[in-house]
Amino acid sequence: xxxxxxxxKYLFRKxxxxxxxxxxQNLNHxxxxxxxxDPGQGLxxxxxxxxxxxxxxxxxxxxxxxxxxxxxSFPLTVTSAQKNPTAFYLCASSIEGxxxxxxxxxxxxxxxx
Amino acid sequence: xxxxxxxxxHITVSEGASLxxxxxxxxxxxPYLFWYVQSPGQGLQLLLKYFSGDTLVQGIKGFEAEFKRSxxxxxxxxxxxxxxxxxxxxxxxxxxGFQKLVFGTGTRLLVSP
Numbered sequence: 037x038x039x040x041x042x043x044x045k046y047l048f049r050k051x052x053x054x055x056x057x058x059x060x061q062n063l064n065h066x067x068x069x070x071x072x073x074d075p076g077q078g079l080x081x082x083x084x085x086x087x088x089x090x091x092x093x094x095x096x097x098x099x100x101x102x103x104x105x106x107x108x109s110f111p112l113t114v115t116s117a118q119k120n121p122t123a124f125y126l127c128a129s130s131i132e133g134x135x136x137x138x139x140x141x142x143x144x145x146x147x148x149x
Numbered sequence: 150x151x152x153x154x155x156x157x158x159h160i161t162v163s164e165g166a167s168l169x170x171x172x173x174x175x176x177x178x179x180p181y182l183f184w185y186v187q188s189p190g191q192g193l194q195l196l197l198k199y200f201s202g203d204t205l206v207q208g209i210k211g212f213e214a215e216f217k218r219s220x221x222x223x224x225x226x227x228x229x230x231x232x233x234x235x236x237x238x239x240x241x242x243x244x245x246g247f248q249k250l251v252f253g254t255g256t257r258l259l260v261s262p
Contacts, residue, residue: 040192076254079193126193140185
């Protein structure tokens with residue numbers, strides 16, 4: 037079955053440590069996205085990528101980094117510079133642009149203690 | 150800048166009753182409009198989308214939405230709610246071409262017996 041796989045589903049890290057969230061898709065989509073979700077704030081865009089080896093900052097990119105070395109993969113690193121990293125992180129992909137349907141992964145809940 | 154407002158944080162509807170979730174947007178041209186649904190701890194699933202043409206859009210699970218340009222609204226409706234519809238609903242707006250979607254803060258639907 038085609039889809040987007042995020043792993044792990046739950047992640048715990050100590051404050052000050054970097055952590056990488058995985059996102060893999062087998063839909064052959066060009067575009068991929070990372071969103072952060074906090075209660076009462078909806079989804080906020082962290083980074084997006086339209087093509088391999090290229091990506092752009094979203095609204096809240098500070099403290100995060102990404103790479104897009106393969107079409108299928110778009111990992112997100114939450115660095116120690118992110119002041120409040122505890123959140124639910126969602127990865128999505130689409131054929132081209134967001135004016136087509138975006139498919140979402142099941143999310144990763146990151147808790148920093 | 151584009152924005153989306155979902156004025157209702159929570160809505161409780163009796164099972165079998167009709168439902169309307171409100172969404173208002175701010176955008177300079179005709180936007181692309183979406184409704185997504187999210188079950189707890191899960192990713193988002195697309196319910197329906199509006200790009201152009203007929204302003205009444207049919208989606209999955211018996212949902213529909215009507216685009217009203219004069220009111221800058223894209224309200225989601227369902228004639229008879231089922232207990233399985235309890236979830237969080239997000240309205241989103243995007244411009245033409247490749248650019249990021251902007252999401253509303255979501256409306257949590259509770260279904261009472």
